[in-house]
Amino acid sequence: MIDSRETLPRRACVIGHPVSQSRSPLVHGYWLKKYGIAGEYLRQDVAPGEIAAFMDKLRSGETGFVGCNVTIPHKMAAFELADHADENATLLGAANTLWVEDGRIHATNTDGLGFAGNLDAACPGWDYVEKAVVLGAGGGARSVAMALKQRGISHIHIVNRTLARASELAARLGDRVDAHDMDRLSDVMAGAGLFVNTTSLGMKGGSVPDIDFSLLSANAVVTDIVYVPLETPILKQAKAHGLKTVDGLGMLLHQAAPGFEKWFGKRPEVDAGLRDEIIADLEANG
DSSP, X not given: OOOGGGGSOEEEEEEESSOXXXXXXXXXXXXXXXXXXXXXEEEEEOOGGGHHHHHHHHHHTTTXXXXXXXXXXXXXXXXXXXXXXXXXXXXXXXXXXXXXXXTEEEEEOOHHHXXXXXXXHHSTTGGGOSEEEEEOOSHHHHHHHHHHHHTTOSEEEEEESSHHHHHHHHHHHOTTEEEEEGGGHHHHHTTOSEEEEOSSTTGGGOOOOOOOGGGSOTTOEEEESOOSSSSOHHHHHHHHTTOEEEOSHHHHHXXXXXXXXXXXXXXXXXXXXXXXXXXXXXXXXO
């Protein structure tokens, strides 16, 4: 007998609070249409006190979702409440992608994959550098630093206003990762081949302090995980020094691909059409 549930469109969602600003439905909707898949991807606002109940309903099938993306403020709770977490989620202590198999919730974190995938597409060979500087020590910095370590970068320097937070991250990731306060920024930038901004500096056009990008190696790459605006003040400064820059939009797009494959059975391509669609939405809605 055919299980009638298998004939229904597969459904996934993004959970967060608030979640109305998420562009994940645009990304997954684009792929569903492109590949002709009968599926649905929705926004689901889940208040902080409701995350445990949502996870129980997801596990039991009551929600009707085969999985979901997780955004602020639920990434840590999703990791803790999942039945099984992979190495990436465990290392970061946070999950951004969930799927259900045999009544169990599986968790991973694809932010680092998205970061690396963006640079792979925009600047092949970026990971040949020996020294990288990561500005910030929040959740984004965790994913970025983990990706850098997994790619074999020899020296990863975390620079943050609060040294204790940078030190906690360095201790979590182990060897090859060092922590510094902002007074050491110029020192650690000297000769570095990669600079990554993971802070909110420059978000939505906010001002940023001047950074002496001339200290980096001549062929260094500068990237920002912020993508509103697409060319942040930090990227503008780096470009003025003649350096290669990579915006943060691709990280959003590439981190979404593994989840789509889990839920809908197709590994999607991050193509120019998807990027153009998201940029059009950014320009229309900010």
